[in-house]
Amino acid sequence: MPPPHDLIILITLFRSEHSVENNTLNPPVYRKIKVSSAINLELLHDKVIAPVMGWCRNYHTYYFRTANDVYYTQKDTDAADASAWLSPSLLPTDPYAGPKRGLKPESATLGDLLKKVGDYCFYNYDLGDGWIHRLSVEKVLSVEESDGAVVLMEGAMRCPPEDGEGCTTYQEEILDLYCEQKKNPHNVENARELAEACFKHKGGLNVNGSFRPGEFNLLERKLALAEALGSRNSTRNSVKTFAFPIGNAFEQARIGQISVVTKKQDDRFDHMGGFMSFHETVNVKPDPRDATLCNQCGNPNDLKACARCHSAFYCSRECQTVHWKAGHKKKCKKELAAYEKYQGELERNKADPNRFGISGGTIFQKRYSPGKLRFKVGDKVECMIGPEQWGTGRIVRCLYREDDWPKSKESAPYQIKLDRKTADRVGIPPQYALIYSDWDDDIKVRKLPDAGVEYVD
Numbered sequence: 001m002p003p004p005h006d007l008i009i010l011i012t013l014f015r016s017e018h019s020v021e022n023n024t025l026n027p028p029v030y031r032k033i034k035v036s037s038a039i040n041l042e043l044l045h046d047k048v049i050a051p052v053m054g055w056c057r058n059y060h061t062y063y064f065r066t067a068n069d070v071y072y073t074q075k076d077t078d079a080a081d082a083s084a085w086l087s088p089s090l091l092p093t094d095p096y097a098g099p100k101r102g103l104k105p106e107s108a109t110l111g112d113l114l115k116k117v118g119d120y121c122f123y124n125y126d127l128g129d130g131w132i133h134r135l136s137v138e139k140v141l142s143v144e145e146s147d148g149a150v151v152l153m154e155g156a157m158r159c160p161p162e163d164g165e166g167c168t169t170y171q172e173e174i175l176d177l178y179c180e181q182k183k184n185p186h187n188v189e190n191a192r193e194l195a196e197a198c199f200k201h202k203g204g205l206n207v208n209g210s211f212r213p214g215e216f217n218l219l220e221r222k223l224a225l226a227e228a229l230g231s232r233n234s235t236r237n238s239v240k241t242f243a244f245p246i247g248n249a250f251e252q253a254r255i256g257q258i259s260v261v262t263k264k265q266d267d268r269f270d271h272m273g274g275f276m277s278f279h280e281t282v283n284v285k286p287d288p289r290d291a292t293l294c295n296q297c298g299n300p301n302d303l304k305a306c307a308r309c310h311s312a313f314y315c316s317r318e319c320q321t322v323h324w325k326a327g328h329k330k331k332c333k334k335e336l337a338a339y340e341k342y343q344g345e346l347e348r349n350k351a352d353p354n355r356f357g358i359s360g361g362t363i364f365q366k367r368y369s370p371g372k373l374r375f376k377v378g379d380k381v382e383c384m385i386g387p388e389q390w391g392t393g394r395i396v397r398c399l400y401r402e403d404d405w406p407k408s409k410e411s412a413p414y415q416i417k418l419d420r421k422t423a424d425r426v427g428i429p430p431q432y433a434l435i436y437s438d439w440d441d442d443i444k445v446r447k448l449p450d451a452g453v454e455y456v457d
Contacts, residue, residue, distance in 0.1 A: 004038035004301060006146035007114060008139035008153070011049065013160070014132040015167045017065060017122040025171050026179060027214075031155040031221070032138070036148040037111030039300045040291065041072050044110055046234045047293055049123065049133070051224035052152045054159025056205050058234035058280060060126035064105060066113050067120060072105040077236040078252070081128035106291060116140060129166040148315060150229065150298030152222050158215045161204035173197050178213050186449050188382075192390070195442035202365070202441075203266050205240070205278075209366035210441040230295045230312075230323070238281035253355045255345045256285025262360030280360070285342045286311040296323040309335035368413040368440035373398055375414060375440075380448040380455050383416050383437060391422030392448060392455045393435075400436050412436040414445060421456035 013029040024030075031052045035044070041064050050057045061082045063073040074082075113121045120136040160170045177194035180187060201211040238252040238259070253259040260282050263275050286305070293300050295312045296319035306312040306320070309332045314320040324332075345351055375381060375395050385391040393416040400415035414437045418426075423433035437445040448455060 003143050004036050004111060004146065004148065005143060006034055006141040006148065007037050007110065007137055008141070009033050009035060009110075009114070010136050010138050011053065011123075012134050012136070013167055014122070014134050015171060017124065017132045017134070025157075025167060025175055027157055027175065029157040029160070032153040034141075034149070034151040034153060035110065035298070036146070036150075036300055037109060037114070038148070039110050039150075039293070039298075041105035041108050041110065041113075042074070043106075043233070043291070043293055043300065045074075045105065045123070045125075047228045047231075048150055048225070048298070049125075051228040052155070052221050053133075054206055054221065054224070055125060055131075056162055056240065057228065058236075059162065059205065059240045060128070061239075062105075062123060062125045062127070064108075064113065065122045065124070070103065072103045072108055074105055074236065075102060077239060078241075079236075079239045081126050110135075126162075126166075129164065131160065132167050148294070148297070148299030148301050150225065150293070152218070152225055155216050155218065155221065158211070158213050159206060160213075161201035161211060162206045163204065164201060174213055188449065188453055191442070191446065191449070195446065199441060199443040203268060205264075208264075208363060210368075210439070225298075229293055229298045230327075232283040232285075233287045233292060235281045235283055238279075240278045240280045242276060242278045253281045253351065255349075255351045256342045257281050257283055257351070257355065258358045259356045260358045260360040263362040265363065265365040267365065275362075284338045286339060287313065289313060294319050295328070296320070296326075306332065306335075308332055310339050311335040367410070367438060370399060370411075373413055373440055375445070375447070381414075381416065381445050382448050382453050383418075383435065383445045384443065385418070385422065385426060385435065391418050391425070392453055393418040393422060393433075394455075396434070402436075412438050413440040416445065419456050421454065 009032070011031045011033065013025045014023045015025065016023055033048065033052060035048060039048070045062050046057055049055070059079070061074045061077045061079040063071050065071050114135065114137045117137050117140060120134055123133040123135055125131045125133065164170055174194070174197050177190055177197060180190045181194055184190070198211040198213065201207050202209060204211065235257060237254065258281070260280050261277055262280070263277050265274055266276050267274060269276055289303055289305060292303065292313050294303060294315040296314060299315035302315055303313040306314070306328070312323065312328055312335065314323065341352065377395050377398060379395045380392065381395060382390055382392055395414050396417045397415040398413065399411045401411045416435050416437060418428070418433035418435065420430050423430045
């Protein structure tokens, strides 16, 4: 077997995997990474593509398809989207059937699919929605240039929302409006339509707040990659499953696993307490040494386990030293305890009876970022004053609170004084025409365009 090379891979979202010409989303949603050709496809999906793109790990299933129609399909999963392929009406060719279909992703490496510059394959994430990614080789590094590390080099545009109905819908319902807004920022109706379309995704599992399609934070994605590399492989026997509202789900944790329940704030369920929950099976047992990545850099080659906890893996002493200082020093003792507990379960051939219902904490809906408000006092804005009603005003206070609000109620990002024309229209004396916005989002408050909306002081 030839020594592994590092590849420079361009990951681009496509509207269809059946054409490579003029098929990218517009504007392009892409990431460029460096990765070892020796990484297996399961790890590429779980610990690389998901974090660098912005998808949730252990939520939906996937397949890789080569240019000559060989499918590597995740099968041993209870993800709901996997069942979509059981309907012949949804799938013209079954990726599970036939000699070139249903091959195991963990049995193949990226280098098996892509060997030279110009080679490409497709990666379809969420088989219900169909988020089509094309992976193409831009450069093959020499053995001497290759260190095996995963590096996110660049990217553009935010990851689409989970459960957002796929690339074509995303293009038509969000990106087309986004392009029009960039081309014609004075198109008020388009701006409002775009804001409404984006706000529908505020509760997405990979959104949890304002959805702004043009945002891309390279550092944020690099941190997500580092977190994934330093964690256990995702399970497949029990992916994230929702309960509406908070309730019990069928929990399947086995030996070396726990079932984690995380609460998530969601205003769709305000009438039932304002929260829902999702359940997920999480590995606490160590990854197999031949099916994991260096916890520091992502290299899949020549790994050795931490001699103390047996649960963290490294490709070199240098990576182990960096990772120790970066946080493993504080975790190693806890990891050792988890490892010893797992060994006890193996000896008894019996899973821990207390493995269910482990709290994963609470995710609160992020209506704004206090240190990153988009407007300041004095800025003129267009603001929502009622259902499908808009007015104009200026920001008079940031992080606003009313005296009778309970401590549990968070501050509003802005207090706004309506202009004279808006106050007259709603029948309020101008001196009392004060409202507040509960979201720092274009659906509630946006920058007043230079034309198209009049402000009367």
